[in-house]
Amino acid sequence: MKRSTKQRLIKGCIATVVALSSTLSPLAANAATANGPSAVTRIGGANQYETAALISQKGWTGTCASVVLSTGLKNNLVDALAAGPLAASLKAPILLTDNGQQLNSYAKSELLRLKPQNVYITSGSAVIKPSVIEEIKGMGITPVQLGGNDQYETSVNIAKEIAQQGVPISRVMVTAGWLSPSDALSIASIAAAQGIPILTTTQSQLPDSVKTYLDSIKTNVTESDVIGGTAVVSDTVANQLPGKVNRYFGQTKYDTNLQILKDMAGDYRNNKVYVANGETLVDALAGVSLAAADHAPILLVNSSLDSGTKNFVKSMISTQDMVVLGGEAVVPSAELNSLNSTVAYSTDNETLGSKDPAKPQELTDNIQITGSNVTLSNAKADYSIYVKGDNITLSNVNVQGTVFLDPGDNGTAALDGVTAANIVILSGAQNSILLKNTSTERLTVDSSKNVHVEAAGTTTINNIVVRSSAIIEADGANLGTLAIQSPPDQSPVVELRGTFTQPVTVSGEVNLKAASDAVIPSVVISPENPKQTVTLDGSFKNVEMTTQGNVTLAANSAVETMKSLAKAEIIVPSTATIGNLDIGSTGSLVGGGGKVNGQITPVTPTPGEITTTPTSGGGAAPTTTSTTPTQPTPPTDSNKLTVTSVYALASDNVTRQVTSDNTFDFTGTSDSVVFTGLKITANQSSPKLVIESIRLSSGVELLNSSISAAIDSSGVVTTGDLLGGLGKGENGLSLKSLRSFLGTGNVVFKGKITKDGYQDSDELTFTIKLGNHKS
Incomplete structure (x- = not known):
């Protein structure tokens, strides 16, 4: 586990046989094979030297x-x-x-x-x-x-x-x-x-x-x-x-x-x-x-x-x-x-599980389904389920472990009413994976071919990681954080369709496409190294570049607002536009011949000047931002840390940005909602948040010394880090727990962000108003 910050809050605050009950269909019982197929390769020699040679061979x-x-x-x-x-x-x-x-x-x-x-x-x-x-x-x-x-x-x-x-x-x-x-x-x-x-x-x-x-x-x-x-x-x-x-x-x-x-x-x-x-x-x-x-x-x-x-x-x-x-x-x-150990079902056209939804079939070992056109309904799995046949349906199934979806490059699979700790998609066709009325903490898409994943109905997915080419479609589903990564030597193409409510984080060599119906609140680009290029294809509302790298807009693409917090090479082709680009003093280069801030850019990215369009009303004159690279200098106001936005993150995926009085208001929000942390956008990537005070409405001070909270590359501070270790490793704390610990009043945080080589930010003050729960 990531090591918890030392808590400074005041004290007080293997069986291999599946139980085949009478509710399981007789055909399913006959189809089950204990110790089903599982490939094991052993590489071992007389000593470590021969083993190394065998591995090499x-x-x-x-x-x-x-x-x-x-x-x-x-x-x-x-x-x-x-x-x-x-x-x-x-x-x-x-x-x-x-x-x-x-x-x-x-x-x-x-x-x-x-x-x-x-x-x-x-x-x-x-x-x-x-x-x-x-x-x-x-x-x-x-x-x-x-x-x-x-x-x-x-x-x-x-x-x-x-x-x-x-x-x-x-x-x-x-x-x-x-x-x-x-x-x-x-x-x-x-x-x-x-x-x-x-x-x-x-x-x-x-x-x-x-x-x-x-x-x-x-x-x-x-x-x-x-x-x-x-x-x-x-x-x-x-x-x-x-x-x-x-x-x-x-x-x-x-x-x-x-x-x-x-x-x-x-x-x-x-x-x-x-x-x-x-x-x-x-x-x-x-x-x-x-x-x-x-x-x-x-x-x-x-x-x-x-x-x-x-x-x-x-x-x-x-x-x-x-x-x-x-x-x-x-x-x-x-x-x-x-x-x-695995229990395998290999017969085609089977119906497995209980006939009574109120009495789910108990599955006490890993399950592997290799037959085609199989339905597993009304079951509870103690471990994991491997879906390896074509056209498999899981319906009303509770999985304590992971559902591995691997129906093949031309196969399909559907989950309806499934609850699982994790879902991993390893293969599938271009219109192949349906997640309906399904809930999971984490969905990982790591497919051998381009796969289409549709999340529909009441589906809730707290975290999504995409590591391969895919279409991710949100059809009324409640989707949490979405991180798109590129494994070494790969450049996945990921298309988003439907409505997303959380920022999308992109790291690595990725081509991100926004379909015509896509609603994406913001895209945070964090290349893992300066040589990587992220391509944006479609229309995007807000884009933020947090680490050094390259951004290229595809033909006919448009970005309303873009901010670069690190040096970048930004290519805007002649048919693409960026309405408002702010590169600050990063020394970023802009070119490609497209229109940026109302001006035509040079085809070849070169240092120069870009006129920044005012974002507020009135007759203010345009300002000019130099793109000429500058040499590092000792800390001055020009590299002082600043915070541009703060959001509260919660399991209901409601976007809560700090109000004018620096308050996040949870009044009326259900006790079951989990507060998972804050998202802080600063002018430098991965600073630290030093919290110097946490004070309740009653005047009680919860800290006896400051605590340091890590801000990850996407700007997130977890609840565990924010509260000095309280709830660490638990993916946040429910509002019920917070209200029980801290009351229903205001919790006022004071602190600053720091980073080596930069001046500390001004003091930050923000208030979490817990309020009473929804009755």
């Missing part, structure tokens, strides 16, 4: 230009783990050798087979001997030595080499190295798939080599992830990291692993999982690059599974395709069977 059947060579010694595991992102950027396997005077025989055989031009060596000469380097040269291969004086410098050298490969570095992950190598393994494949370097640190102090490196890139880093609790990476270290700092940790290495899989669910594709032993680790080292190529997470297990791991995996992680790293002695099959 599976993932790289031909030759390859580059190979990463690390040590397989237990005391130097972190060198191989930090090498994962480099291997991914090179599209290279990781081979392991020992500390002998010659290459390990398995590594040498693979080098002879792969015939690489370069070998990147991630351990120093004390581990991988000079004689081994000479042996590699004798094979006609160029060694690139990245080993440093210690593991910390080695991790920095690897990070620098990742950048040399053309990967922009805007996010880093920091782990405790040898003190807790399992933490590094937990995030290695996720970091590798996204080109995020893994840096190592001591528990109490950021090593000089790491600090110097971070100082050199801090202007580009928007986010730093600390992996592990304060016992392995102290707050002293975390406080020295650039950008927004997140901490992911648990009580044990396995808890940490599960929290990473939960909190970073949007960073991997949930259709395959790699499984490794959390104690030995060595068999899993070389698997990082293979997992990264599949955009898959790594699950850590012990020789015996605890119930928490089993329940989480069966409810949240797809186990239909499992790759086991290591032999039977390392990861026993018996434990795997408890994770991927």
Whole structure:
């Protein structure tokens, strides 16, 4: 979990048989097959060196230009783990050798087979001997030595080499190295798939080599992830990291692993999982690059599974395709069977479930439906349901875990009256997925082909993440936050239809289309690196650019109002327009030949001047904004932090902007509505909100010292951070709970936003008026 800010509020404030009851149709009973199909691939050799060679043979059947060579010694595991992102950027396997005077025989055989031009060596000469380097040269291969004086410098050298490969570095992950190598393994494949370097640190102090490196890139880093609790990476270290700092940790290495899989669910594709032993680790080292190529997470297990791991995996992680790293002695099959046990229904044209809606069928294991034209009605699933057949309908089904919709590129699926913790869409045709009268906390669209998802009726989805090309249609549904991302080397095209009530956040290389009937309140563009371009196709009301990158309008597109809070290159073709563009002092470039603020722009984006159209009435003269880039200067009023808007976020998806007296009014709003946080728009991305006072109408002050609340890249401050940890990790607090804790009067917050290199904002004061609930 992300580490909660220390609370300073005043005190006080696996069975594999489905129970086939008499309500299940006889045909359905005959169709069920326990321990249904679930692909398990085991890659394991006699030792870690052979396992690495076998992984290489599976993932790289031909030759390859580059190979990463690390040590397989237990005391130097972190060198191989930090090498994962480099291997991914090179599209290279990781081979392991020992500390002998010659290459390990398995590594040498693979080098002879792969015939690489370069070998990147991630351990120093004390581990991988000079004689081994000479042996590699004798094979006609160029060694690139990245080993440093210690593991910390080695991790920095690897990070620098990742950048040399053309990967922009805007996010880093920091782990405790040898003190807790399992933490590094937990995030290695996720970091590798996204080109995020893994840096190592001591528990109490950021090593000089790491600090110097971070100082050199801090202007580009928007986010730093600390992996592990304060016992392995102290707050002293975390406080020295650039950008927004997140901490992911648990009580044990396995808890940490599960929290990473939960909190970073949007960073991997949930259709395959790699499984490794959390104690030995060595068999899993070389698997990082293979997992990264599949955009898959790594699950850590012990020789015996605890119930928490089993329940989480069966409810949240797809186990239909499992790759086991290591032999039977390392990861026993018996434990795997408890994770991927499934009851399968493969007969076409079946009707499954209870005939009585008041007596739902109890489904006590994962369910897989592979038959076509099947309907499952009136059921309650303890874990997950996998929809893999064509034309499947789930009706009046409560799913404690996840519904995985994977009907194939030409298949369809419909959910009507379904409640599920998560819904994951992995495939479907262009008019294929219907979600009607369905509710879920999170919908993830990560389809192999362009898929059409229609949310209709009383459907409620709190969070939507789209990672692939899709059409998202809101037909009367209540949709919450929508984040559109681009996985590495992909540029999804996402079309929005219908009415959306929350801002749409776009990060990465994305083409966003607004259909003619689309109602989109605002679009927040936050490229993950300056080289990425977001294309806007259609008509958009408000657009805001929060991080450096590029924006291109498609032909005949129009933006009413656009504000750039970071340097951008904005291309407006001759048939497109931006009615009101404010680039401030960002040094943004505008071109393309289209009309901006009533003027025709040059075809080639060049520094110059843009006349900004006044947004208020009256006869005020137009103002002129220079687009000429300027050099950084010491903090002055020109780079003082300012806040332009504040919204209250809640589960009813009603847009509540602060009123003229800085008040959000919840009077008359139902107790069941959940207050999830605030959305703050500032002139710089990812600042921190320092809250100095929280005072009730009664005059009671709730804080005895200030608290710091993280503002994420989309401008959101969670309720847990806002209230110093109260309700942390619970996706907000209901108004009933808040009214119980704080009363029905006003709650007045005072504070400011801060960011390194910028002047603090003026004092912010805003009031949340809880009021009485709707009777």
